[in-house]
Amino acid sequence: DQQVKQNSPSLSVQEGRISILNCDYTNSMFDYFLWYKKYPAEGPTFLISISSIKDKNEDGRFTVFLNKSAKHLSLHIVPSQPGDSAVYFCAASGNSGGSNYKLTFGKGTLLTVNP
Amino acid sequence: NAGVTQTPKFRILKIGQSMTLQCTQDMNHNYMYWYRQDPGMGLKLIYYSVGAGITDKGEVPNGYNVSRSTTEDFPLRLELAAPSQTSVYFCASSYSPGAHDYGYTFGSGTRLTVV
Numbered sequence: 638d639q640q641v642k643q644n645s646p647s648l649s650v651q652e653g654r655i656s657i658l659n660c661d662y663t664n665s666m667f668d669y670f671l672w673y674k675k676y677p678a679e680g681p682t683f684l685i686s687i688s689s690i691k692d693k694n695e696d697g698r699f700t701v702f703l704n705k706s707a708k709h710l711s712l713h714i715v716p717s718q719p720g721d722s723a724v725y726f727c728a729a730s731g732n733s734g735g736s737n738y739k740l741t742f743g744k745g746t747l748l749t750v751n752p
Numbered sequence: 753n754a755g756v757t758q759t760p761k762f763r764i765l766k767i768g769q770s771m772t773l774q775c776t777q778d779m780n781h782n783y784m785y786w787y788r789q790d791p792g793m794g795l796k797l798i799y800y801s802v803g804a805g806i807t808d809k810g811e812v813p814n815g816y817n818v819s820r821s822t823t824e825d826f827p828l829r830l831e832l833a834a835p836s837q838t839s840v841y842f843c844a845s846s847y848s849p850g851a852h853d854y855g856y857t858f859g860s861g862t863r864l865t866v867v
Contacts, residue, residue: 641794646792669852671855673855679860679861680842680858680861681856682855683855686852688852739797739800739849740785740797740856742795743794744793744794745794
């Protein structure tokens with residue numbers, strides 16, 4: 638059973654426009670949500686995270702929104718740049734104090750930003 | 753600062769052969785993880801370690817073994833390789849459990865093919 642779901646395998650946007658990547662989860666014990674970016678032949682790199690006590694976190698062009706009641710989060714990239722083209726993974730974990738702190742990943746969404 | 757280093761980058765194994773995937777980190781992180789990524793799938797946790805001498809199973813441990821004799825090294829051992837173990841393997845580390853504010857640091861991966 639998939640606890641973290643990214644239902645869009647791919648997304649294509651024009652340079653300068655907004656990219657919205659979506660993620661749903663089923664485990665109500667998840668307290669933290671992270672987004673990773675992965676280029677081909679490289680390991681994933683951390684992008685941005687959000688705690689379940691917040692509904693928004695932003696870092697430059699990247700903003701993550703969390704709707705806890707809907708068990709849904711999204712990553713907004715504004716404006717999108719060709720260098721943002723990569724696979725984006727959504728990940729979730731429980732509280733650090735418990736045993737469920739390890740990250741559970743979604744399948745990823747391939748973002749292509751066209752010049 | 754090298755971060756997380758994985759060797760080899762590529763390997764082809766015959767069915768039934770064994771090998772060790774090496775992982776070394778120079779950040780003095782206590783927590784280390786092994787993930788595998790199959791095509792079109794997310795990262796699945798194989799094994800993890802919370803410190804030298806302590807390891808535990810993740811989601812998909814069958815067919816693998818690990819050891820953690822030092823803080824820096826976390827090798828993954830494949831015994832009797834099978835085609836189902838064809839995958840890309842990522843090693844990661846973190847200073848604290850969950851690492852929610854800055855994520856895990858990943859290596860660049862080992863692409864393994866079993867024929």
